[in-house]
Amino acid sequence: MLLRSLLWLPGAVLILVVLLDLLASSMQTGEGRLTRLIHRPLYAAVQALARLTERRSLLAWSGSVLMVGTLTAWVLLSWLGWSLVFWTRPGALVGASTGTPADFWDVLYFVGYTMPTLGLGDLKPVYIGWRLLTDLTALDGFVLITFAISFIVPVAQAQAGRRILALRIHRLGGTAQGLVTTAWYDHPHGLQGLVDDLAVSLNALDAQLKNTPGLYRFHDRRHEESLEISLPALDEALSLIEHALDAPPPRGLRAVRASISSLLDTYRYVHPGTPASPPPLPDLTPLRAAGLPLRGGAEVERAFAALTDRRRVLLDMTRRGGFHWSQVEQVEDCVYPDPGRGITRTAGPRRA
Known part of the structure; x- marks a missing residue:
């Protein structure tokens, strides 16, 4: 009693x-x-x-x-x-x-x-x-x-925001080399246009995911709607623009990288721990074949070595989404001028 x-x-x-x-x-x-x-x-x-x-x-x-x-x-x-x-x-x-x-x-x-x-x-x-x-x-x-x-509605809105951003990245090139090549040759404002197109969306998504960090446990069925592959592809593309291209970086690049860093901080809060090994260094062959001006290989390797911890988090994000890192780096179908012959050249995808 x-x-x-x-x-x-x-x-x-x-x-x-x-x-x-x-x-x-x-x-x-x-x-x-x-x-x-x-x-x-x-x-x-x-x-x-x-x-x-x-x-x-x-x-x-x-x-x-x-x-x-x-x-x-x-x-x-x-x-x-x-x-x-x-x-x-x-x-x-x-x-x-x-x-x-x-x-x-x-x-x-x-x-x-x-x-x-x-x-x-x-x-x-x-x-x-x-x-x-x-x-x-x-x-x-x-x-x-x-x-x-009031719990369900903001989560649904933030999930929709994730899909919108993922689709936008996919249509701007989809993969790291695809984003760089498409922005260089096909975007009306070049690399600057790529940065400008995504800056506001990244800030908005950063605020939403800070409020609802559990969204990093949500996944989408189609790869083009999945932030787990589009965000690593975008960050890898921005790293290539900053450290591999022998050209002035676009204005606002550092601010966009800072937004992605904030997104990754929230991701680490939800999923602590990262893979022991970083992903492989990006293959510069598609960019070189597209005629983009590149820095020396040793210089690029040193720059990407400084990004090891960041790239480990991106690799973990990709794996949790059920993807392979090769899908982040693969070149989508794209058409660009062949500077040596004055004709068009197509790089085909090798999607898993």
Whole structure:
């Protein structure tokens, strides 16, 4: 009996934990601790299943699994918390018509229909204090529903923003060498146009992912919509522009690189740890074949050696998305002038 009289304490803790997590996750202040605890095992299970079955398409379900898992955990923990509170005192709830004290399953049933404010009325609290707690239970259920909606909507918007940016990068060239070559020959404003086109989108995405970092556990089915391959390709392209091309860098390049660095910092918060080895150095052959002015190979190697830690994070991002680094570097179909012959030359893709 003494133990039962103290059950209100763990019940109150469960209710408070859920409310604090709701505030942290729904007010766009980052990822609540409870949400993070829910996401990690669910995400690991989706990743393991995708590896076991060798079906990358399963990763596209990660977002749905995480969202449903989070909402289910919030509801069940709040439900259990309020049930423990009402179970603390025998006879706090009785049958409305019979006056029979409710057992634990009756209490679960009562809390279950009170939280969504259904108010069926076949059970009722006896004393004024328990009646007030019934009101608080209904209010908590209303808050839970409201904040769950405010949690889902920004996540959906940020996920759409990720896809828009990934598609834009894909259409600007898709891969590292493809982005550089396309910008050099086909963009109306050259390399400067590539930087200008993406600067605002990267800043907006950086802000969204700082508010909802759990999106780094979401994946898309199609590679052209996947940030896990487009962002590494873009950063590798910007590294080539800055360190491999023998040409003045476009204005704003450092600012764009800083935005990507901020995105990678958020990624490291969600996925700590990186591969032991960095990805291979980029193949400059497609750029050389396209007639772009390049610096010496040794100079490029030294510059990319200084980017080892950054490129390890990008490699980890690519692998978590179910891709290979070769897909980051491959040259998409593109047509560019052959400076030696004055005709066009096409570089074909080698996509896996």
